[in-house]
Amino acid sequence: MSFLENKPSYQREEWINASDFKVVRVDELQQRVVDRAKNTPLPVAIFDLDSTLYQVEDRNLAILKAWAHQNHSSPWSKAVKDLKTHHVGYSIEDTLKSIGVPSSEKSLYLEIKDFWRERFFTNEWLSHDQPYPCASSFVSELHKVGIALLYLTGRDEPGMGEQTRKSLQRDGFPFEGDSVFYGLKPKKELDDLEHKKIFLEQFGRTMNVIVSFENEPRNVALIQHYFPEAVHVFLKTKMSQRPAPVVKDVYLLENFE
């Protein structure tokens, strides 16, 4: 992928350290975005969903506990049943490591991963997600001043579209109307980064994107590549191990409170 080529890439903490973020308070950031919107016709804000506006820990926990209930005889069943929110990492591997499952337990990792994969990307389990505190009021404030919203997410429309809209409505986010756009994957198998790239190529070029919010390093770099003049915000919540090119002039936000 062209924007990834020939650039030094880093993982997780190394990426954060190399990227030299600007730390900002949420009220300052909001004011900056609102000021930009005043000078832009039809301004658009891009929001990722998982681990940006929504915490996915409860969805992960519910699935893992369902596995434990169906697998009483596993020596790890009790430990998985006792999992707490703070144990939940970006991946199943991160989460199981946090409760001491050794990496030599390969078949257990595969079994739980398969069980998780069949459920995690479905409307049924998506309803467990809760928004981060103050996320919906932050998004609503931007929408109220005339900023259109694009929810650009790795969730797929066939498996997750219905509950995505229901949850946004349930949790007080703007979720319908002419100034709310959805960028869900047309099919689950499409890679998240590839999906966002294709979507931005097809539709993003026509949008006056003024700000973006993302938790995944490669996606931050991708969106900044397409909209170098916009404000970009990295949410320091959960992130994958996929290496990403260093970014500059990006804001770091811990939460929306």
Ligand SMILES: [Mg+2]
């Ligand atoms: Mg995300």
